[in-house]
């Protein structure tokens with residue numbers, strides 16, 4: 133199957149690529165290309181650049197600062213950004229709570245949060261998972277007890293990414309324990325500076341602070357900070373991603389990683405290293421999988437743009453896209469080989485053993501293991517497909 137971009141789509145692609153060439157700082161792109169961390173300050177600056185152009189929130193309605201692009205245009209934009217090694221904006225604000233505030237928020241909540249999210253002046257994190265509630269999220273136990281025009285919140289969240297940088301957290305809390313689990317949950321927006329909120333780091337085995345635990349001890353949250361109706365937070369949580377659920381294939385990111393794989397193969401060969409045979413063929417096989425994923429993704433996006441119903445497609449795209457990133461990571465790890473070893477600076481004047489892209493390959497490989505867990509594990513996606521497609 134061939135998916136050919138129309139002339140109009142190609143012109144749009146060109147416009148995006150020109151903008152990136154002109155405005156994306158080279159040092160920032162270099163960091164992203166290597167897989168190095170990007171600071172909050174750098175991400176804020178890039179978000180502001182996109183916001184000034186009107187491109188920070190392509191998925192939001194135009195009246196709230198969106199671009200009015202359809203899904204295929206958003207896909208093209210995404211791919212162009214990743215190909216240029218632009219950093220990804222905060223998904224918590226732009227893809228999760230922003231659209232939820234637009235759909236369920238009051239006018240006051242729109243005014244309070246949306247412009248600040250768009251300009252990276254306010255950062256959110258996501259408080260869903262708890263020690264005893266992950267895949268089975270509806271069993272969450274953080275309690276919010278109504279006291280006049282406030283809730284008093286007690287409980288604990290875990291695996292909260294970027295809580296250390298967040299100004300606010302959107303949290304699912306139990307407001308009614310006497311009904312079916314899903315019917316007693318509310319969706320609260322909580323200021324992280326509220327008395328009684330504490331954040332403790334959780335480190336991944338690559339040494340990075342990937343997550344946090346967030347504790348709530350008698351935290352008083354105004355009722356006006358609830359999104360949607362009381363006990364109807366599950367509906368808000370379910371609709372959180374809307375059409376966004378279809379943009380989970382990681383095609384753009386996979387293309388970026390493939391570029392690094394190709395670069396690594398070429399530069400290892402050029403340096404005279406004897407690479408194990410068959411690595412190039414493995415890269416070709418991954419590229420074929422990526423092309424199939426992109427075709428499928430574009431076909432589904434085109435159908436959705438034309439008004440088709442969305443079923444289990446997001447699960448399928450998430451499954452295939454996240455597994456592909458991990459398989460590319462594995463190949464990259466094998467190509468780069470010993471160059472991923474940390475440099476013993478005591479015995480060398482050089483700052484690193486190999487080329488810059490090699491430095492973060494190992495930590496990237498471990499970091500991306502989380503792709504098949506976060507946002508619904510692969511097993512859970514298989515269950516959804518089995519139920520919705522196979523009728524099991």
Ligand SMILES: Cc1cc2nc3c(=O)[nH]c(=O)nc-3n(C[C@H](O)[C@H](O)[C@H](O)COP(=O)(O)OP(=O)(O)OC[C@H]3O[C@@H](n4cnc5c(N)ncnc54)[C@H](O)[C@@H]3O)c2cc1C
Pocket residue numbers: 257258259260261262263265266267268290291292293294342501502503505506507508509510511512515
């Ligand atoms: C990188 C990363 C970032 C994250 N960031 C956040 C965040 O910012 N905020 C947040 O709230 N959470 C976050 N999470 C948590 C994430 O949402 C949970 O890890 C995920 O929902 C799985 O829950 P769990 O870890 O409790 O595992 P469990 O639900 O206990 O699952 C354990 C294992 O059992 C399998 N399993 C569970 N149920 C079934 C079933 N019905 N059928 C078959 N197999 C099943 C799972 O697939 C998994 O392999 C993050 C996770 C990762 C990895």
